[in-house]
Amino acid sequence: MQVMTKPDSDATRFHPTFVLVFASALSSVCVVALIGCSTHASRLVGPRQAFYANDLSQAHAQLDKLAENPKGDETVVQLDLAMVELLRGDAARAERRLLEVRDQWEHLEQKSLAEAAASLVTDDRRRAYSGEDYEKVLVRVFLTLASLMQDGVDAESYTLQTLDKHQQIVARAQEKWGDSVTEGYCSPAIAPYLRGIVREATLHDYDDALAAYRMADTLQPGSAVITADIERVTTGTHSSPGHGVVYVIGLVGRGPYKTETEALATQEALLIADQILSAVGEYSVPPTLAPVKVPQVSSPPMPFEQLGVEVDGRAIATTMPITDLHELALRSYEANMTEVIARSVARRIVKKGAVYTAKDKLQADSSIASLAFDAAGVLWEASESADTRCWGVLPREIQCVRLEIPAGTHQIRLEPIASGSPLASGVLVDVDVVDGRNTYMLSYWPGIESIGDVLISH
Amino acid sequence: MTRTQSSGSQSHKLLLNVLGLGCLVASMAGCRGYQYGHLVGGDKPDMVGSHSAGGEVYKPLVEEAVARLLGTCAVTPAAAEFGPDGLPFSRRVCFVGVENKSSEELGDFKDQIYQLIDTQINRSQAFEAISRRLVDAALLETRLRPDSLLIPDNMQLFTSVLQRDGQPVDYLLYATLTSGTTERNSSSQRDYLLTLEIVDTRTGHYTKEQAELSKGYHRSPLGKLANYSIFPSAGR
Numbered sequence: 001m002q003v004m005t006k007p008d009s010d011a012t013r014f015h016p017t018f019v020l021v022f023a024s025a026l027s028s029v030c031v032v033a034l035i036g037c038s039t040h041a042s043r044l045v046g047p048r049q050a051f052y053a054n055d056l057s058q059a060h061a062q063l064d065k066l067a068e069n070p071k072g073d074e075t076v077v078q079l080d081l082a083m084v085e086l087l088r089g090d091a092a093r094a095e096r097r098l099l100e101v102r103d104q105w106e107h108l109e110q111k112s113l114a115e116a117a118a119s120l121v122t123d124d125r126r127r128a129y130s131g132e133d134y135e136k137v138l139v140r141v142f143l144t145l146a147s148l149m150q151d152g153v154d155a156e157s158y159t160l161q162t163l164d165k166h167q168q169i170v171a172r173a174q175e176k177w178g179d180s181v182t183e184g185y186c187s188p189a190i191a192p193y194l195r196g197i198v199r200e201a202t203l204h205d206y207d208d209a210l211a212a213y214r215m216a217d218t219l220q221p222g223s224a225v226i227t228a229d230i231e232r233v234t235t236g237t238h239s240s241p242g243h244g245v246v247y248v249i250g251l252v253g254r255g256p257y258k259t260e261t262e263a264l265a266t267q268e269a270l271l272i273a274d275q276i277l278s279a280v281g282e283y284s285v286p287p288t289l290a291p292v293k294v295p296q297v298s299s300p301p302m303p304f305e306q307l308g309v310e311v312d313g314r315a316i317a318t319t320m321p322i323t324d325l326h327e328l329a330l331r332s333y334e335a336n337m338t339e340v341i342a343r344s345v346a347r348r349i350v351k352k353g354a355v356y357t358a359k360d361k362l363q364a365d366s367s368i369a370s371l372a373f374d375a376a377g378v379l380w381e382a383s384e385s386a387d388t389r390c391w392g393v394l395p396r397e398i399q400c401v402r403l404e405i406p407a408g409t410h411q412i413r414l415e416p417i418a419s420g421s422p423l424a425s426g427v428l429v430d431v432d433v434v435d436g437r438n439t440y441m442l443s444y445w446p447g448i449e450s451i452g453d454v455l456i457s458h
Numbered sequence: 459m460t461r462t463q464s465s466g467s468q469s470h471k472l473l474l475n476v477l478g479l480g481c482l483v484a485s486m487a488g489c490r491g492y493q494y495g496h497l498v499g500g501d502k503p504d505m506v507g508s509h510s511a512g513g514e515v516y517k518p519l520v521e522e523a524v525a526r527l528l529g530t531c532a533v534t535p536a537a538a539e540f541g542p543d544g545l546p547f548s549r550r551v552c553f554v555g556v557e558n559k560s561s562e563e564l565g566d567f568k569d570q571i572y573q574l575i576d577t578q579i580n581r582s583q584a585f586e587a588i589s590r591r592l593v594d595a596a597l598l599e600t601r602l603r604p605d606s607l608l609i610p611d612n613m614q615l616f617t618s619v620l621q622r623d624g625q626p627v628d629y630l631l632y633a634t635l636t637s638g639t640t641e642r643n644s645s646s647q648r649d650y651l652l653t654l655e656i657v658d659t660r661t662g663h664y665t666k667e668q669a670e671l672s673k674g675y676h677r678s679p680l681g682k683l684a685n686y687s688i689f690p691s692a693g694r
Contacts, residue, residue, distance in 0.1 A: 106493075107492075157566070160565050160566055163563075163565075164565070202594070203597045203598055203601075204555045204594065204597055204604045205555070205568070206603060206604070206605070207557055207558055208558065208564075208568065211558075211563065236603075237601045237602070237603055238601070239601065240601060241599070241600075241601050435598075436598040436599075436601070
């Protein structure tokens with residue numbers, strides 16, 4: 001790979017010692033940068049371990065500490081804090097944090113040339129994190145849930161905002177990637193489903209509820225829960241007189257997170273990289289390139305299939321998956337991958353170009369000076385990491401079941417079920433069911449034990 | 459990577475470009491804008507939605523439909539029933555709700571349309587609207603669907619609950635929004651129709667009034683000119 005071939009004969013010749021010192025200093029800076037840059041994933045290991053170990057106080061304390069010294073991941077830390085607070089039963093505080101992130105991401109969606117330029121000489125972590133497309137939708141979904149766990153006064157607005165945001169994301173994606181982007185892009189079925197739930201609860205907006213459930217059915221085809229909902233709102237009513245409805249919402253399994261991997265530059269990515277570079281200098285992109293560092297999405301396997309629900313000692317239902325967050329993250333990741341690779345390619349070319357130019361300019365003819373420059377270049381490239389920032393404490397699946405039961409206080413047990421058998425004793429809670437009204441139960445099951453409180457709406 | 463020209467001036471130029479990036483970083487910091495808002499005065503026209511209907515469609519539709527309904531149902535002195543104070547009795551209307559059968563989702567406009575109609579009805583001297591909270595309470599108690607209230611037994615049950623709560627009902631009012639779309643190449647015209655249907659709970663007799671508004675949607679800024687001025691009747 002040839003970059004610079006012939007030094008400028010007219011250029012001023014620098015003293016070899018100066019060149020050597022310059023190259024060594026450059027190397028040192030890169031080494032310091034390499035050592036000093038902890039990845040997002042490594043920063044969050046501690047609090048996330050505490051979170052999954054059900055030590056929410058410890059997780060909160062550690063996240064609080066990280067929030068005081070954010071390294072480009074402030075919104076992600078805030079989201080983790082919001083989740084911890086929600087599961088500690090402080091839905092109001094969680095809602096406030098989620099609102100802050102929602103507003104900040106809205107602001108960060110505007111392009112910043114400064115960040116784009118900075119990321120071209122460092123890496124993608126220099127870009128302010130404005131959330132993956134699926135995360136933008138899920139912030140609003142969790143806002144809805146946080147509101148429902150309180151008085152629900154803003155829940156309707158959040159459901160509308162979720163659908164509105166999704167439309168914006170699809171429109172923008174279609175603008176970028178063409179009509180291959182379908183309406184289902186980054187659309188979790190839970191979003192219209194929650195809209196349907198709150199509209200049905202008005203007892204007079206069955207038409208809205210039907211439209212929302214139909215949309216959820218398109219996104220999660222064949223779900224027995226949604227089919228029953230559609231049937232009910234088409235001809236039936238919310239509940240029989242003297243009965244209320246309990247929605248059991250289970251956050252099951254550990255959700256998607258990003259790790260670093262390497263990817264080959266595709267022709268499509270090289271084309272985009274060429275467009276990026278056209279703004280920087282007269283360079284052409286090579287036909288092939290060594291693999292570049294990129295993030296990849298992973299999720300641990302599901303710990304169990306469903307949550308079993310017992311009411312007053314009688315097993316009556318199991319939750320059904322409404323949204324698979326791993327799939328959602330994967331689709332979002334795949335759609336954006338070409339651009340991520342393109343930016344990495346452009347960055348590599350800029351870095352190599354800068355090193356060759358410096359060597360050229362400073363007349364680094366001696367083998368030691370040349371070696372020092374090459375070492376600096378290698379370290380500069382090595383200091384680059386994939387952007388692994390993400391909302392890492394999301395569940396793998398959101399599951400739901402609707403129970404219509406007589407008004408009054410009931411004992412409801414939730415237990416993890418695999419192959420039709422319970423895996424643990426689960427949790428037992430008292431739930432007040434109100435005539436003609438919805439009550440919401442929210443619990444998080446990253447493993448066979450739930451973490452935090454089982455939240456019950458007021 | 460291949461170099462397009464291997465001259466010293468090229469490398470110099472590249473160095474400047476790369477260094478320029480640094481300057482760009484410094485100079486462009488904070489180039490993300492803020493969001494601003496302003497009040498739209500009552501005399502200013504509403505913003506016209508580019509993809510769907512908004513205030514510019516729904517507000518005039520409501521105004522026109524309600525005005526027509528009130529005009530149709532105006533009480534003539536000969537037909538009016540008068541109270542002991544010599545004033546004509548206002549007729550009590552239970553506004554059941556807005557039904558959306560158009561191709562667009564109403565989103566947050568649905569409740570606004572309800573409130574606009576409810577308020578205008580209530581402002582008229584001929585009618586007195588029953589509070590929505592009482593209507594909701596009756597629906598909750600009876601568990602009847604709004605679209606099933608016209609079944610005689612259901613209507614009887616529903617009005618008796620309201621009557622028991624001191625809210626006798628003379629009329630049930632339904633609002634229905636429908637739409638019809640005409641496509642022409644990359645342009646389309648959507649006709650929005652708001653229908654108000656008022657049903658006499660004693661006789662079952664109903665009166666209907668409508669307001670219609672059409673809106674064009676175009677992919678090109680010249681779409682309006684092409685479809686409505688230059689080639690108004692041209693086919694595909």
